[in-house]
Amino acid sequence: MTAGEFKERFDRLAKEMSRAVVGYQQSITDLLTGMFAGGNILLEAPPGLGKTLLGKALAAALSMKHTRIQFTPDLMPADIVGTNIIVEDERGRKEMVFRPGPVFTHVLLADEINRATPKTQSALLEAMQEQHVTVAGRTHALERPFLVVATQNPEDIEGTYRLPEAQIDRFGFRLRLTALSDGEWIEIVRRRTGAETREVRAVLSRDEVLRMQDAVREVGVPRAVCAEAARLVHATRPDGEGAVESVRKYVRLGASPRGLQWMILGAKVRALCDGRKEINAADVRSVMVLALSHRLLFNFEGQADRVQPETILEDILAAARQEEAA
Secondary structure, three states: OOHHHHHHHHHHHHHHOOOOOHHHHOHHHHHHHHHHHHHEEEOOOOOOHHHHHHHHHHHHOOEEEEEEEEOOOOOOOOHHHEEEEEOOOOOOOEEEEEEEEEOOOOEEEOOOOOHOHHHHHHHHHHHHHHHHEEEEEEEEEEEOOOOEEEEEEOOOOOOOOOOOOHOOOOOOEEOOOOOHHHHHHHHHHHHHHHOOOOOOOOOOOHHHHHHHHHHHEEEEHHHHHHHHHHHHHHHOOOOOOOOHHHHHHHHOOOHHHHHHHHHHHHHHHHHHHHHOOOOHHHHHHOOHHHHHHOOOOEHHHHHHHHOHHHHHHHHHHHHHHHHHHH
């Protein structure tokens, strides 16, 4: 697949999603960047800002199987991955049969994932990382592509549980939805209170998605650009070379190697959308916050001061730019 073909399909999908989603053009681009990179996406915003609508629009615009799970405190792991049941045939013989859960799909919308208990949240760990699930000692493979789009409310919202660090690390990107403009608020009211409805059509098939994901893997990564990405990730660690003051002061644990991988994969999607078959440093920096913001763990002082990871990462990027200019 050429870069031009990739961009045409990417833009077509983004345009179709915009039929249902008001504003959030950059969030749509970032969401699709994560999907074509092959990663799972975590959407975070207070209630009512359109997290679920964004995930539903993506699922509707793809001609693939999609399911939605509403996470609640009483949700059990078997409600997600499935369970074995005893079935009796016409001759009275009984056998154990696996009944698949809603995780057996292509696009899984995990709505308000942090309202469920940590035990239930962890039921997705194997599926998100290994593309299969294990029930009663037997492994069941998931069909490609498999994408989890999870929404979560901020942790200070009542009735939420903090996602375990191991699960957060399984998400390729985290997107934080910001407030809309006055004009976008007016457009939402016009659409939601009037008679006009805008249905999202399926504009991309499963085979096309797979081809685009394969095309991303073929994009070149110059050694110098990869080294620059590694330096940026290393700078998120308080004991790392080049760590800025805010990192040493507030960060307890920096980004993992998985964060570096998703920076590179996201940069490859950016390059293809720009008509190139090789990434550059600007591509890497454009996805740094998306790939690393949820992977920083703060010490007590950072938590007490309510430091935002985006602020830390912007400090690192600013220091990198100053070093280049020097």
